Amino acid sequence: MLAEPQPTPFDIDFRAAGVPVRVSGLFWLGTALIGWGSCQAFARGNPREILLYLAIWTAVVLVSILVHELGHALAYRRFGQDARIVLYHFGGLAIPESWGRRRHLRPAERFIVSAAGPAAQLLLALAVILLLRAGGYLVPFPIQSVGESLGFYQGRRFSSPFVFAVADFLLFVNIMWPLLNLMPVPPLDGGQMVREGLEAVGVADAGRIATGIGAIVGGGLAWLAYTRQETYLGIMFAMLAVACFQNLRQSPPWKRWN
Numbered sequence: 001m002l003a004e005p006q007p008t009p010f011d012i013d014f015r016a017a018g019v020p021v022r023v024s025g026l027f028w029l030g031t032a033l034i035g036w037g038s039c040q041a042f043a044r045g046n047p048r049e050i051l052l053y054l055a056i057w058t059a060v061v062l063v064s065i066l067v068h069e070l071g072h073a074l075a076y077r078r079f080g081q082d083a084r085i086v087l088y089h090f091g092g093l094a095i096p097e098s099w100g101r102r103r104h105l106r107p108a109e110r111f112i113v114s115a116a117g118p119a120a121q122l123l124l125a126l127a128v129i130l131l132l133r134a135g136g137y138l139v140p141f142p143i144q145s146v147g148e149s150l151g152f153y154q155g156r157r158f159s160s161p162f163v164f165a166v167a168d169f170l171l172f173v174n175i176m177w178p179l180l181n182l183m184p185v186p187p188l189d190g191g192q193m194v195r196e197g198l199e200a201v202g203v204a205d206a207g208r209i210a211t212g213i214g215a216i217v218g219g220g221l222a223w224l225a226y227t228r229q230e231t232y233l234g235i236m237f238a239m240l241a242v243a244c245f246q247n248l249r250q251s252p253p254w255k256r257w258n
Contacts, residue, residue, distance in 0.1 A: 071120030
């Protein structure tokens with residue numbers, strides 16, 4: 001499910017910050033399916049506006065996932081490994097190219113690599129918030145209790161609903177998605193960080209322990225998502241929980257990139 005997809009004639013290749021990037025043709029379909037409901041809500045049934053909001057959503061997701069994977073890739077580069085990026089239907093992958101060119105990364109270094117992706121997105125969200133506040137605009141923060149406590153919903157309103165959509169999508173994708181990605185469920189970044197953290201402090205069989213934690217947490221998150229009618233999240237975490245359970249029978253519990 002989360003493996004690198006095979007190349008297709010519809011792929012787009014380019015470089016960002018010196019890192020090779022491949023955007024799979026499946027990326028556009030997956031992104032559109034995820035954002036369709038939100039775009040419908042913004043467009044209020046207007047078919048032409050739905051397409052425009054969908055274009056905005058797709059551009060925001062493309063930039064946001066690229067920022068996330070660049071965080072991983074540049075962290076790899078910092079520790080002496082080149083990497084390439086693949087964007088696909090489930091998000092993105094940063095895959096080391098020079099396997100062991102210098103040495104295998106230490107657990108603490110792998111922890112930093114895993115954390116760099118979500119951190120890059122959260123920093124992007126912070127930059128958007130600071131820019132909006134500097135302009136005196138309200139901030140469409142995706143967590144209502146936090147937004148209210150920080151006074152983010154007070155300020156100038158956007159004159160264009162499309163500009164508001166850009167801000168809303170940017171903050172949603174770059175706050176909620178990295179927070180979900182930090183859940184301790186392999187192979188999400190949070191699951192990788194649990195494993196590397198345990199290895200860094202010398203815990204024996206850290207991979208299997210992290211996988212067991214992922215099976216429990218993933219199952220709980222799947223149930224919570226279903227009870228809140230978040231079908232996509234429910235399916236995703238259910239599949240990840242099942243994968244963790246199956247991987248408990250394997251050694252090592254899941255593939256390590258380096």
